[in-house]
Amino acid sequence: MQPPASSAVHAPPPEVTLAQMLWGALMQRSLCVATKLGVPDLLAAQPQTAADLATQTGANEPSLYRLLRTLASAGIFSETHDHRFELTPISQLLRRDVPGSMRDLAVMFAEDWQWRNWGELMHCVMTGNAAQHKLYGMDSFAYFTAQPALGAVFNRAMTGLSAAVAPAIAEAYDFSRTSTVVEVAGGHGLLLAAILKRNPKMRGILFDLPDVLVGCGELLDREGVRDRVELAAGDFFQSVTPGADLYTMKHIIHDWDDAKSLQILRNIRAAMKPDGRVLTIEMVVPEGNEPSPSKILDLQMMIMEGGKERTAGEYEALYELAGLGLTRILPTMSPFSLIEGKIR
Structure with missing residues (x-):
């Protein structure tokens, strides 16, 4: 009698796991861009094609399709047999109008100041100092006061997180x-x-x-x-x-x-x-x-x-x-x- 197969047998090889980790930031950026375009809100009523969504968002249709196809492969959206995209339980949380919405958190992570800060991770590891201070000469609270539009995004994101928990x-x-x-x-x-x-x-x-x-x-x-x-x-x-x-x-x-x-x-x-x-x-x-x-x-x-x-x-x-x-x-x-x- 054969022993039960170990779950490790079905684990992907290390190089695949590593590649997925390396691509993780690209998937996150893709998710944030789709959210900032308002795609989850536009799909709330019914599935739509990339052409429909491009008309409503002003995006380039082929590029938007490629973005959504990638996100659908990760379960964020779902692509139907006739190439329409629909919401999944994950992307439902990216709508504006649902309890516990994480839309504003996703939009916040799409902002350039976030990516610039993460670009200074080596500086933080080597010095123990925050990237925010190196880049902007102030903490984030002072920065949001100086940049009220970004501050509003941050505040909405924190409110959404609070509502969820x-x-x-x-x-x-x-x-x-x-x-x-x-x-x-x-x-x-x-x-x-x-x-x-x-x-x-x-x-x-x-x-x-x-x-x-x-x-x-x-x-x-x-x-x-x-x-x-x-x-x-x-x-x-x-x-x-x-x-x-x-x-x-x-x-x-x-x-x-x-x-x-x-x-x-x-x-x-x-x-x-x-x-x-x-x-x-x-x-x-x-x-x-x-x-x-x-x-x-x-x-x-x-x-x-x-x-x-x-x-x-x-x-x-x-x-x-x-x-x-x-x-x-x-x-x-x-x-x-x-x-x-x-x-x-």
Whole structure:
């Protein structure tokens, strides 16, 4: 009797795997261009030919066909027997009008500033310095202020990402002991709204820079939580609104190096009640060879800000230096984990 065939027998040879990796950036660029042209939105109603799509986008028909054929080979679109293209579950997420849309994230990755930053990866590896500073002489937040159109793309991308993961985060934690939560650097309050909707007796404080808070009213009204949210303007490098039961930060600490992250955490600790808690919401880098989106995102943070994704051990050490004890790390039904801390 023959033993069961090993899955390794069916694995592609190393040269094929390597070639696929080398071509990966080209596929990503192709996906981003199709998204920026609006192809997923145009295919929402029905399949269309490349000629139809070229007419609507102003693209060159043969070139657009070749682009879409390549993307269809990767499952991003599907080409029918009569050479029409249709959406797949992957490209559905690239539409503007679907819950959890990742369209703006794809558009952001198509922008030239992203590719220029990645072109300086060797500089980052050799010096430990961010490409963003070398190319533009400022961090990305200052750059987006100077380039408001790009800043708007970035903000929409981050809002889309928050919309995709906020429900999973809100479901993963027991908020029953919490009467007031402060969302630190919470933007327009999408995560805070998700938490409050699941906890109708809770009140929230949305803490961010004054110019960020200006645009939050529409979202809070739409989510039906405006009457339970207090707005607090400030800079987390200076201080944070005191006295809440719980402080949450999503996708903030990874923007910064250890020194600046420590400054933020110490300011939160100073604001906490003796029995208060902090939830840092980030991807946690697994040890060893385990694949994880946190590892490629770590490189993204390295080239942009000099920030980083961290392991559980690195978060524990950072918390300890801030005067906090890491009590537990809770997984969610998303790539993010909840890193809970209390005053030591």
